[in-house]
Amino acid sequence: MPYKSILVINTMHIGDLLLITPALRTLRANYPQARISLLTDKTLADLVRENPCIDECLTIDKHGADKGLFALLRFIRRLRARHFDLVINLHRNERCSAITAFCGAKERIGYAQPGFGHFYTKCYPNLAMADTPKKLATKHQVTVHLDMLQKALGLKKIDDRGLEMTIPEAAEREAARLWQKMLDETAAAVRTSSSEQSDAATPRPVIAFNIGASWATKRWIDTYFAQCADQLIEEGYAVAFFGGPTDVPIVDACLAQMREKNSPHCHVFTGRVTLAVLAGLLSRCALMLTTDSGPMHIGVSQNLPLVTMFGASPVPTFYPYDARDVLLKTPEPCHPCGIHDCPKQGDEHMACMKKIPVEEVMKYVHELLGKYGGKAARELPRENADEKGQHACRIVEL
Numbered sequence: 001m002p003y004k005s006i007l008v009i010n011t012m013h014i015g016d017l018l019l020i021t022p023a024l025r026t027l028r029a030n031y032p033q034a035r036i037s038l039l040t041d042k043t044l045a046d047l048v049r050e051n052p053c054i055d056e057c058l059t060i061d062k063h064g065a066d067k068g069l070f071a072l073l074r075f076i077r078r079l080r081a082r083h084f085d086l087v088i089n090l091h092r093n094e095r096c097s098a099i100t101a102f103c104g105a106k107e108r109i110g111y112a113q114p115g116f117g118h119f120y121t122k123c124y125p126n127l128a129m130a131d132t133p134k135k136l137a138t139k140h141q142v143t144v145h146l147d148m149l150q151k152a153l154g155l156k157k158i159d160d161r162g163l164e165m166t167i168p169e170a171a172e173r174e175a176a177r178l179w180q181k182m183l184d185e186t187a188a189a190v191r192t193s194s195s196e197q198s199d200a201a202t203p204r205p206v207i208a209f210n211i212g213a214s215w216a217t218k219r220w221i222d223t224y225f226a227q228c229a230d231q232l233i234e235e236g237y238a239v240a241f242f243g244g245p246t247d248v249p250i251v252d253a254c255l256a257q258m259r260e261k262n263s264p265h266c267h268v269f270t271g272r273v274t275l276a277v278l279a280g281l282l283s284r285c286a287l288m289l290t291t292d293s294g295p296m297h298i299g300v301s302q303n304l305p306l307v308t309m310f311g312a313s314p315v316p317t318f319y320p321y322d323a324r325d326v327l328l329k330t331p332e333p334c335h336p337c338g339i340h341d342c343p344k345q346g347d348e349h350m351a352c353m354k355k356i357p358v359e360e361v362m363k364y365v366h367e368l369l370g371k372y373g374g375k376a377a378r379e380l381p382r383e384n385a386d387e388k389g390q391h392a393c394r395i396v397e398l
Contacts, residue, residue, distance in 0.1 A: 001107075001153075002031070002033070002034075003031055003034050003085040003086045003107075004033075004034055004035065004085055005034065005035045005037070005082070005083070005084045005085050005086070006027060006031065006034050006035070006036045006037065006084065006085065006086045006087075006088065007037045007038075007039060007058075007079070007082070007084045007086070007087045007088070007103070007105065008020065008023070008024065008027070008036065008037070008038045008039070008054075008087075008088045008090060009038075009039045009040075009087065009088065009089045009090060009091065009096050009099060009100060009110075010038075010039075010040055010089075010090045010091045010096070011039065011040050011041045011044075011060055011062065011091065011093075011095060011096055012041070012091045012093065012096075013044075013214075013294060014044060014047065014275065014293075014294025014295070014297060014298065015293070015294050015296070015297040015318070016091060016141075017040055017044050017047055017048060018047060018163045018165060018297040018298065018300075018301055019141050019142050019145070019163065019297065019321070020090045020145060021048070021051065021053075021163050021164045021165070021301070022142050022145070022146060022159070022160040022161065022162065022163070022164075023090065023142075023145045023146060023149060024036070024038065024048075024051060024053040024054060025053045025159045025160070025161060025164070026146060026149060026155065026157070026158050026159045026160065027053070027088075027149070028053040028054075028159075029157045029159040030153070030155045030156060030157055034085075035055045035056075036053065036054045036055050037054065037055060037056045037057075037058055037082075037084075038051070038054045038056070038057050038058065039058045039059070039060060039079075039099070040057065040058075040059060040060075041059065041060060041061075041062055042059040042060065042061045042062070042064070043063075044275070045057050045059050046168055046171060046274065046275055046276035047165055047275055047276070047279075047298070048165070049168060050166035050167070050168050051164065051165070051166060052166065053164075060075060060095075062095070072095065072098065072099075075099070076098070076099055076102050076103060079099065079103045079104070080102075080103055080104035083104070083105075084103065084104075084105040084106075085105065085106050085107065086105060086106065086107045086108075086109070087099075087100050087103050087105040087107070087108050087109070087110075088100075088109055088110050088149070089108075089109070089110030089111055089112065090110055090111065090145055091111065092111035092112060092113060092126045092129055093113065094113050094116075096111075097111070097112040097113040097116035097117075098116060100112065100116070100120065101116045101117075101118075101119035101120060102119065107121045107122075108120045108121050108122075109121055109122040109123070109124075109148075109152045109153070110123070110124065110148070110152075111123070111124060111125070111126040111129075111148075122152045124148050124151070124152065126141075126144060126148075127139065127144045127147075128140070128141040128144045128317040128318075129317075138316045139316065139317065140316065140317055140318070140319065140321060140391075140392070141317050141318060142160070142163075142321055142391070144317070146158055146160060160389075160391070161382075161385075162300070162301075162321055162322060162382075162384045162385065162391050163297060163300045163301040163321050163322075164301055165279055165298065165301035165302065167276055167279050167280050167283070168276050171274065171276030171277045171279070171280055172280050174273075174277050174280070175273075175277045175279075175280025175281050175283075175284070176280070178269070178273070178277070178281065179280075179281060179284050182240075182267055183203050185264070186203070186238070186264045186265060186267075187203075189264035190264055193264075203238075204236060204237050204238040204265055205237050205238070205285075205286035205287075205369070205374035205375075205376075206237070206238045206239070206240050206267075206284065206285045206286060207232050207237050207238070207239050207240070207285065207286060207287050207288070207289060207365075208239075208240055208242055208281075208282055208285040208287070208288040208289070208290070208299065208304070209225060209228075209229060209239055209240065209241045209242065209288075209289050209290070210241075210242050210243055210288065210289075210290040210291060210293055210295040210296065210299075211225045211241070211243065211247070211250055211251060211254055211290075211291060212243040212244070212246065212247030212250045212251070212270075212291065212293065213291040213292060213293040214293065214294075215312055215339075215340040215341075216340060216341050216342070216350075217311050217312035217337065217339060217340060217341065217342050217350070217352075217353075218291050218292045218293065218310075218311055218312055218313055219250070219291050219311070219353065220291055220309040220311075220353050220356065221350070221353055221354060222250065222253050222254040222257065223254075223257055224356075224357075224358050224361070225254050225289070226254050226255070226257035226258045227358045228289060228358055228361060228362060228365070229254075229258055229260065229266065230258050230259045230260045231358075231362060232365075233260040233263050233265050233266060234260065237265070237286075237369075237374075238265040238266070238267065239265065239266055239267065240267040240268070240269060240281070240285065241254070241255075241267070241268045241269065241270050242269050242270060242273075242278060242281070242282070242295055243270045243271065243295065244270075244271060245271040246271075247270050247271065248270050248271045251268065251270045255268070269281060275294075275298065278295065278298060279298050279301065279302050282295070282298060282299050282302045282304050282377065283302040283303070283304065283376065283377050283378040284376050284377070284378065285304055285376065285377060286305075286369065286372070286374045286375060286376060286377070287304065287305050287306065287307070287365065287368055287369055287372075287374075288304050288305070288306035288307075289306070289307055289308075289361070289365060290306055290307075290308050291308065291309060292308060292309075292310050292311075292313040292318060296308055296320055297320070297321075299320075299377075300320050300321055300322045300325070300384070302377050302378070303377045303378065303380055303382050303384065304377035305322075305324050305325060305368045305371075305372055305377070305380075306320055306322075306325050306326075306368075307325070307326045307327075307328070307361060307364045307365050307368065308320055308325065308326070308327050308328070309327075309328050309329070309353060309356050309361065310327055310328070310329045310336075311329075311335070311336075311350070311352040311353045312335075312336055312337050312338055312339060312340075312342075312352070313336055313338075314336040314338065315327065315329060315336065315395060319392070319393050319395065320393050321384075321391045321393070322384040322391055322393055323384060323385050323386040323390060323391055323392060323393060323394075324368070324383075324384060324393070325393035325394065326364040326367075326368065326393065326394045326396060327393050327394065327395045327396065328356050328360060328361060328364070328396045328398060329352070329356070329395065329396070329397055329398070330351070330352050330355040330356060330397070330398050331397055331398075332351055332352045332355070334352070335352050355398065356398060357398075360396075360398060364396070
């Protein structure tokens with residue numbers, strides 16, 4: 001059916017939003033003449049605002065003007081006035097389900113909370129979000145989205161080029177300014193150190209560290225991150241810590257354990273930049289050492305090779321969507337638990353993360369740095385699929 005206006009909805013987390021970008025590209029490939037709108041949360045809009053596959057980015061202020069039942073009803077009324085031909089819900093929560101069910105579109109498809117699906121034209125389960133982590137499908141969330149669209153709409157073409165994010169111009173300028181400021185301050189500090197005089201003129205490749213995560217069970221041990229950072233600085237690299245405001249205490253605790261915390265090659269951006277500026281900074285890094293988190297998916301969107309450690313997270317459905325990347329996990333019987341705090345005590349507390357040793361992580365860090373020459377992500381060819389066109393990362397079970 002030749003739709004004239006399409007609305008795609010995903011108002012949740014950083015990673016969830018970036019994982020729909022292959023679906024946006026696929027919709028554009030199948031409906032080149034349609035006006036495609038994307039509805040997302042106001043705080044996340046910069047991740048998708050410049051996406052070339054959409055015509056406009058609509059926002060909902062979930063924690064402000066659009067908070068509460070009556071505000072949501074007013075918001076839905078405004079959407080009804082747009083008379084969309086097709087609305088696609090790509091997140092199975094109450095708010096997205098309600099908007100899709102009552103937006104007045106001719107066709108309403110996608111995922112839904114129980115009850116709302118009765119008001120859809122076609123409703124499907126999100127096979128990447130089962131009732132318990134043990135029952136999760138073996139397909140990645142991106143693939144589940146694409147399969148659902150193909151089944152619901154009979155699409156003739158799947159155009160999956162991995163995760164994509166175009167950085168807004170203002171954010172790119174700010175990232176460039178902050179990066180140059182970092183380089184200038186490093187060079188000035190190095191020039192005052194007699195032991196590093198020869199290092200002042202040549203900037204070191206920068207390794208991005210994202211050590212925070214929304215759940216404690218997704219975080220690798222801070223002592224281990226500190227050891228990796230020290231080793232990389234001593235080997236001739238620079239490190240830069242990223243993350244949001246809630247990650248500041250986590251990063252501070254890690255820095256306190258580092259020998260090289262006062263090195264001019266140790267930089268901290270945690271809690272200081274927007275998501276869009278973060279993307280610009282990550283595009284200038286050579287590699288990312290990260291937990292399963294929103295910044296991990298931003299790194300993938302910026303073509304940044306990465307090494308990640310998975311604890312509570314289900315690997316098959318949320319791994320970094322890039323064939324170059326490496327994911328490490330342990331064969332704990334409770335993996336993936338999908339819970340926020342580990343209930344075990346003693347040595348078994350957070351065993352899934354404790355049993356991923358620094359030596360193993362650094363082996364793959366060195367492998368990727370050697371393979372890609374320590375070049376900035378933006379200088380690398382965008383080849384994040386394997387020879388079969390698949391985007392599955394390498395999974396190492398220790």
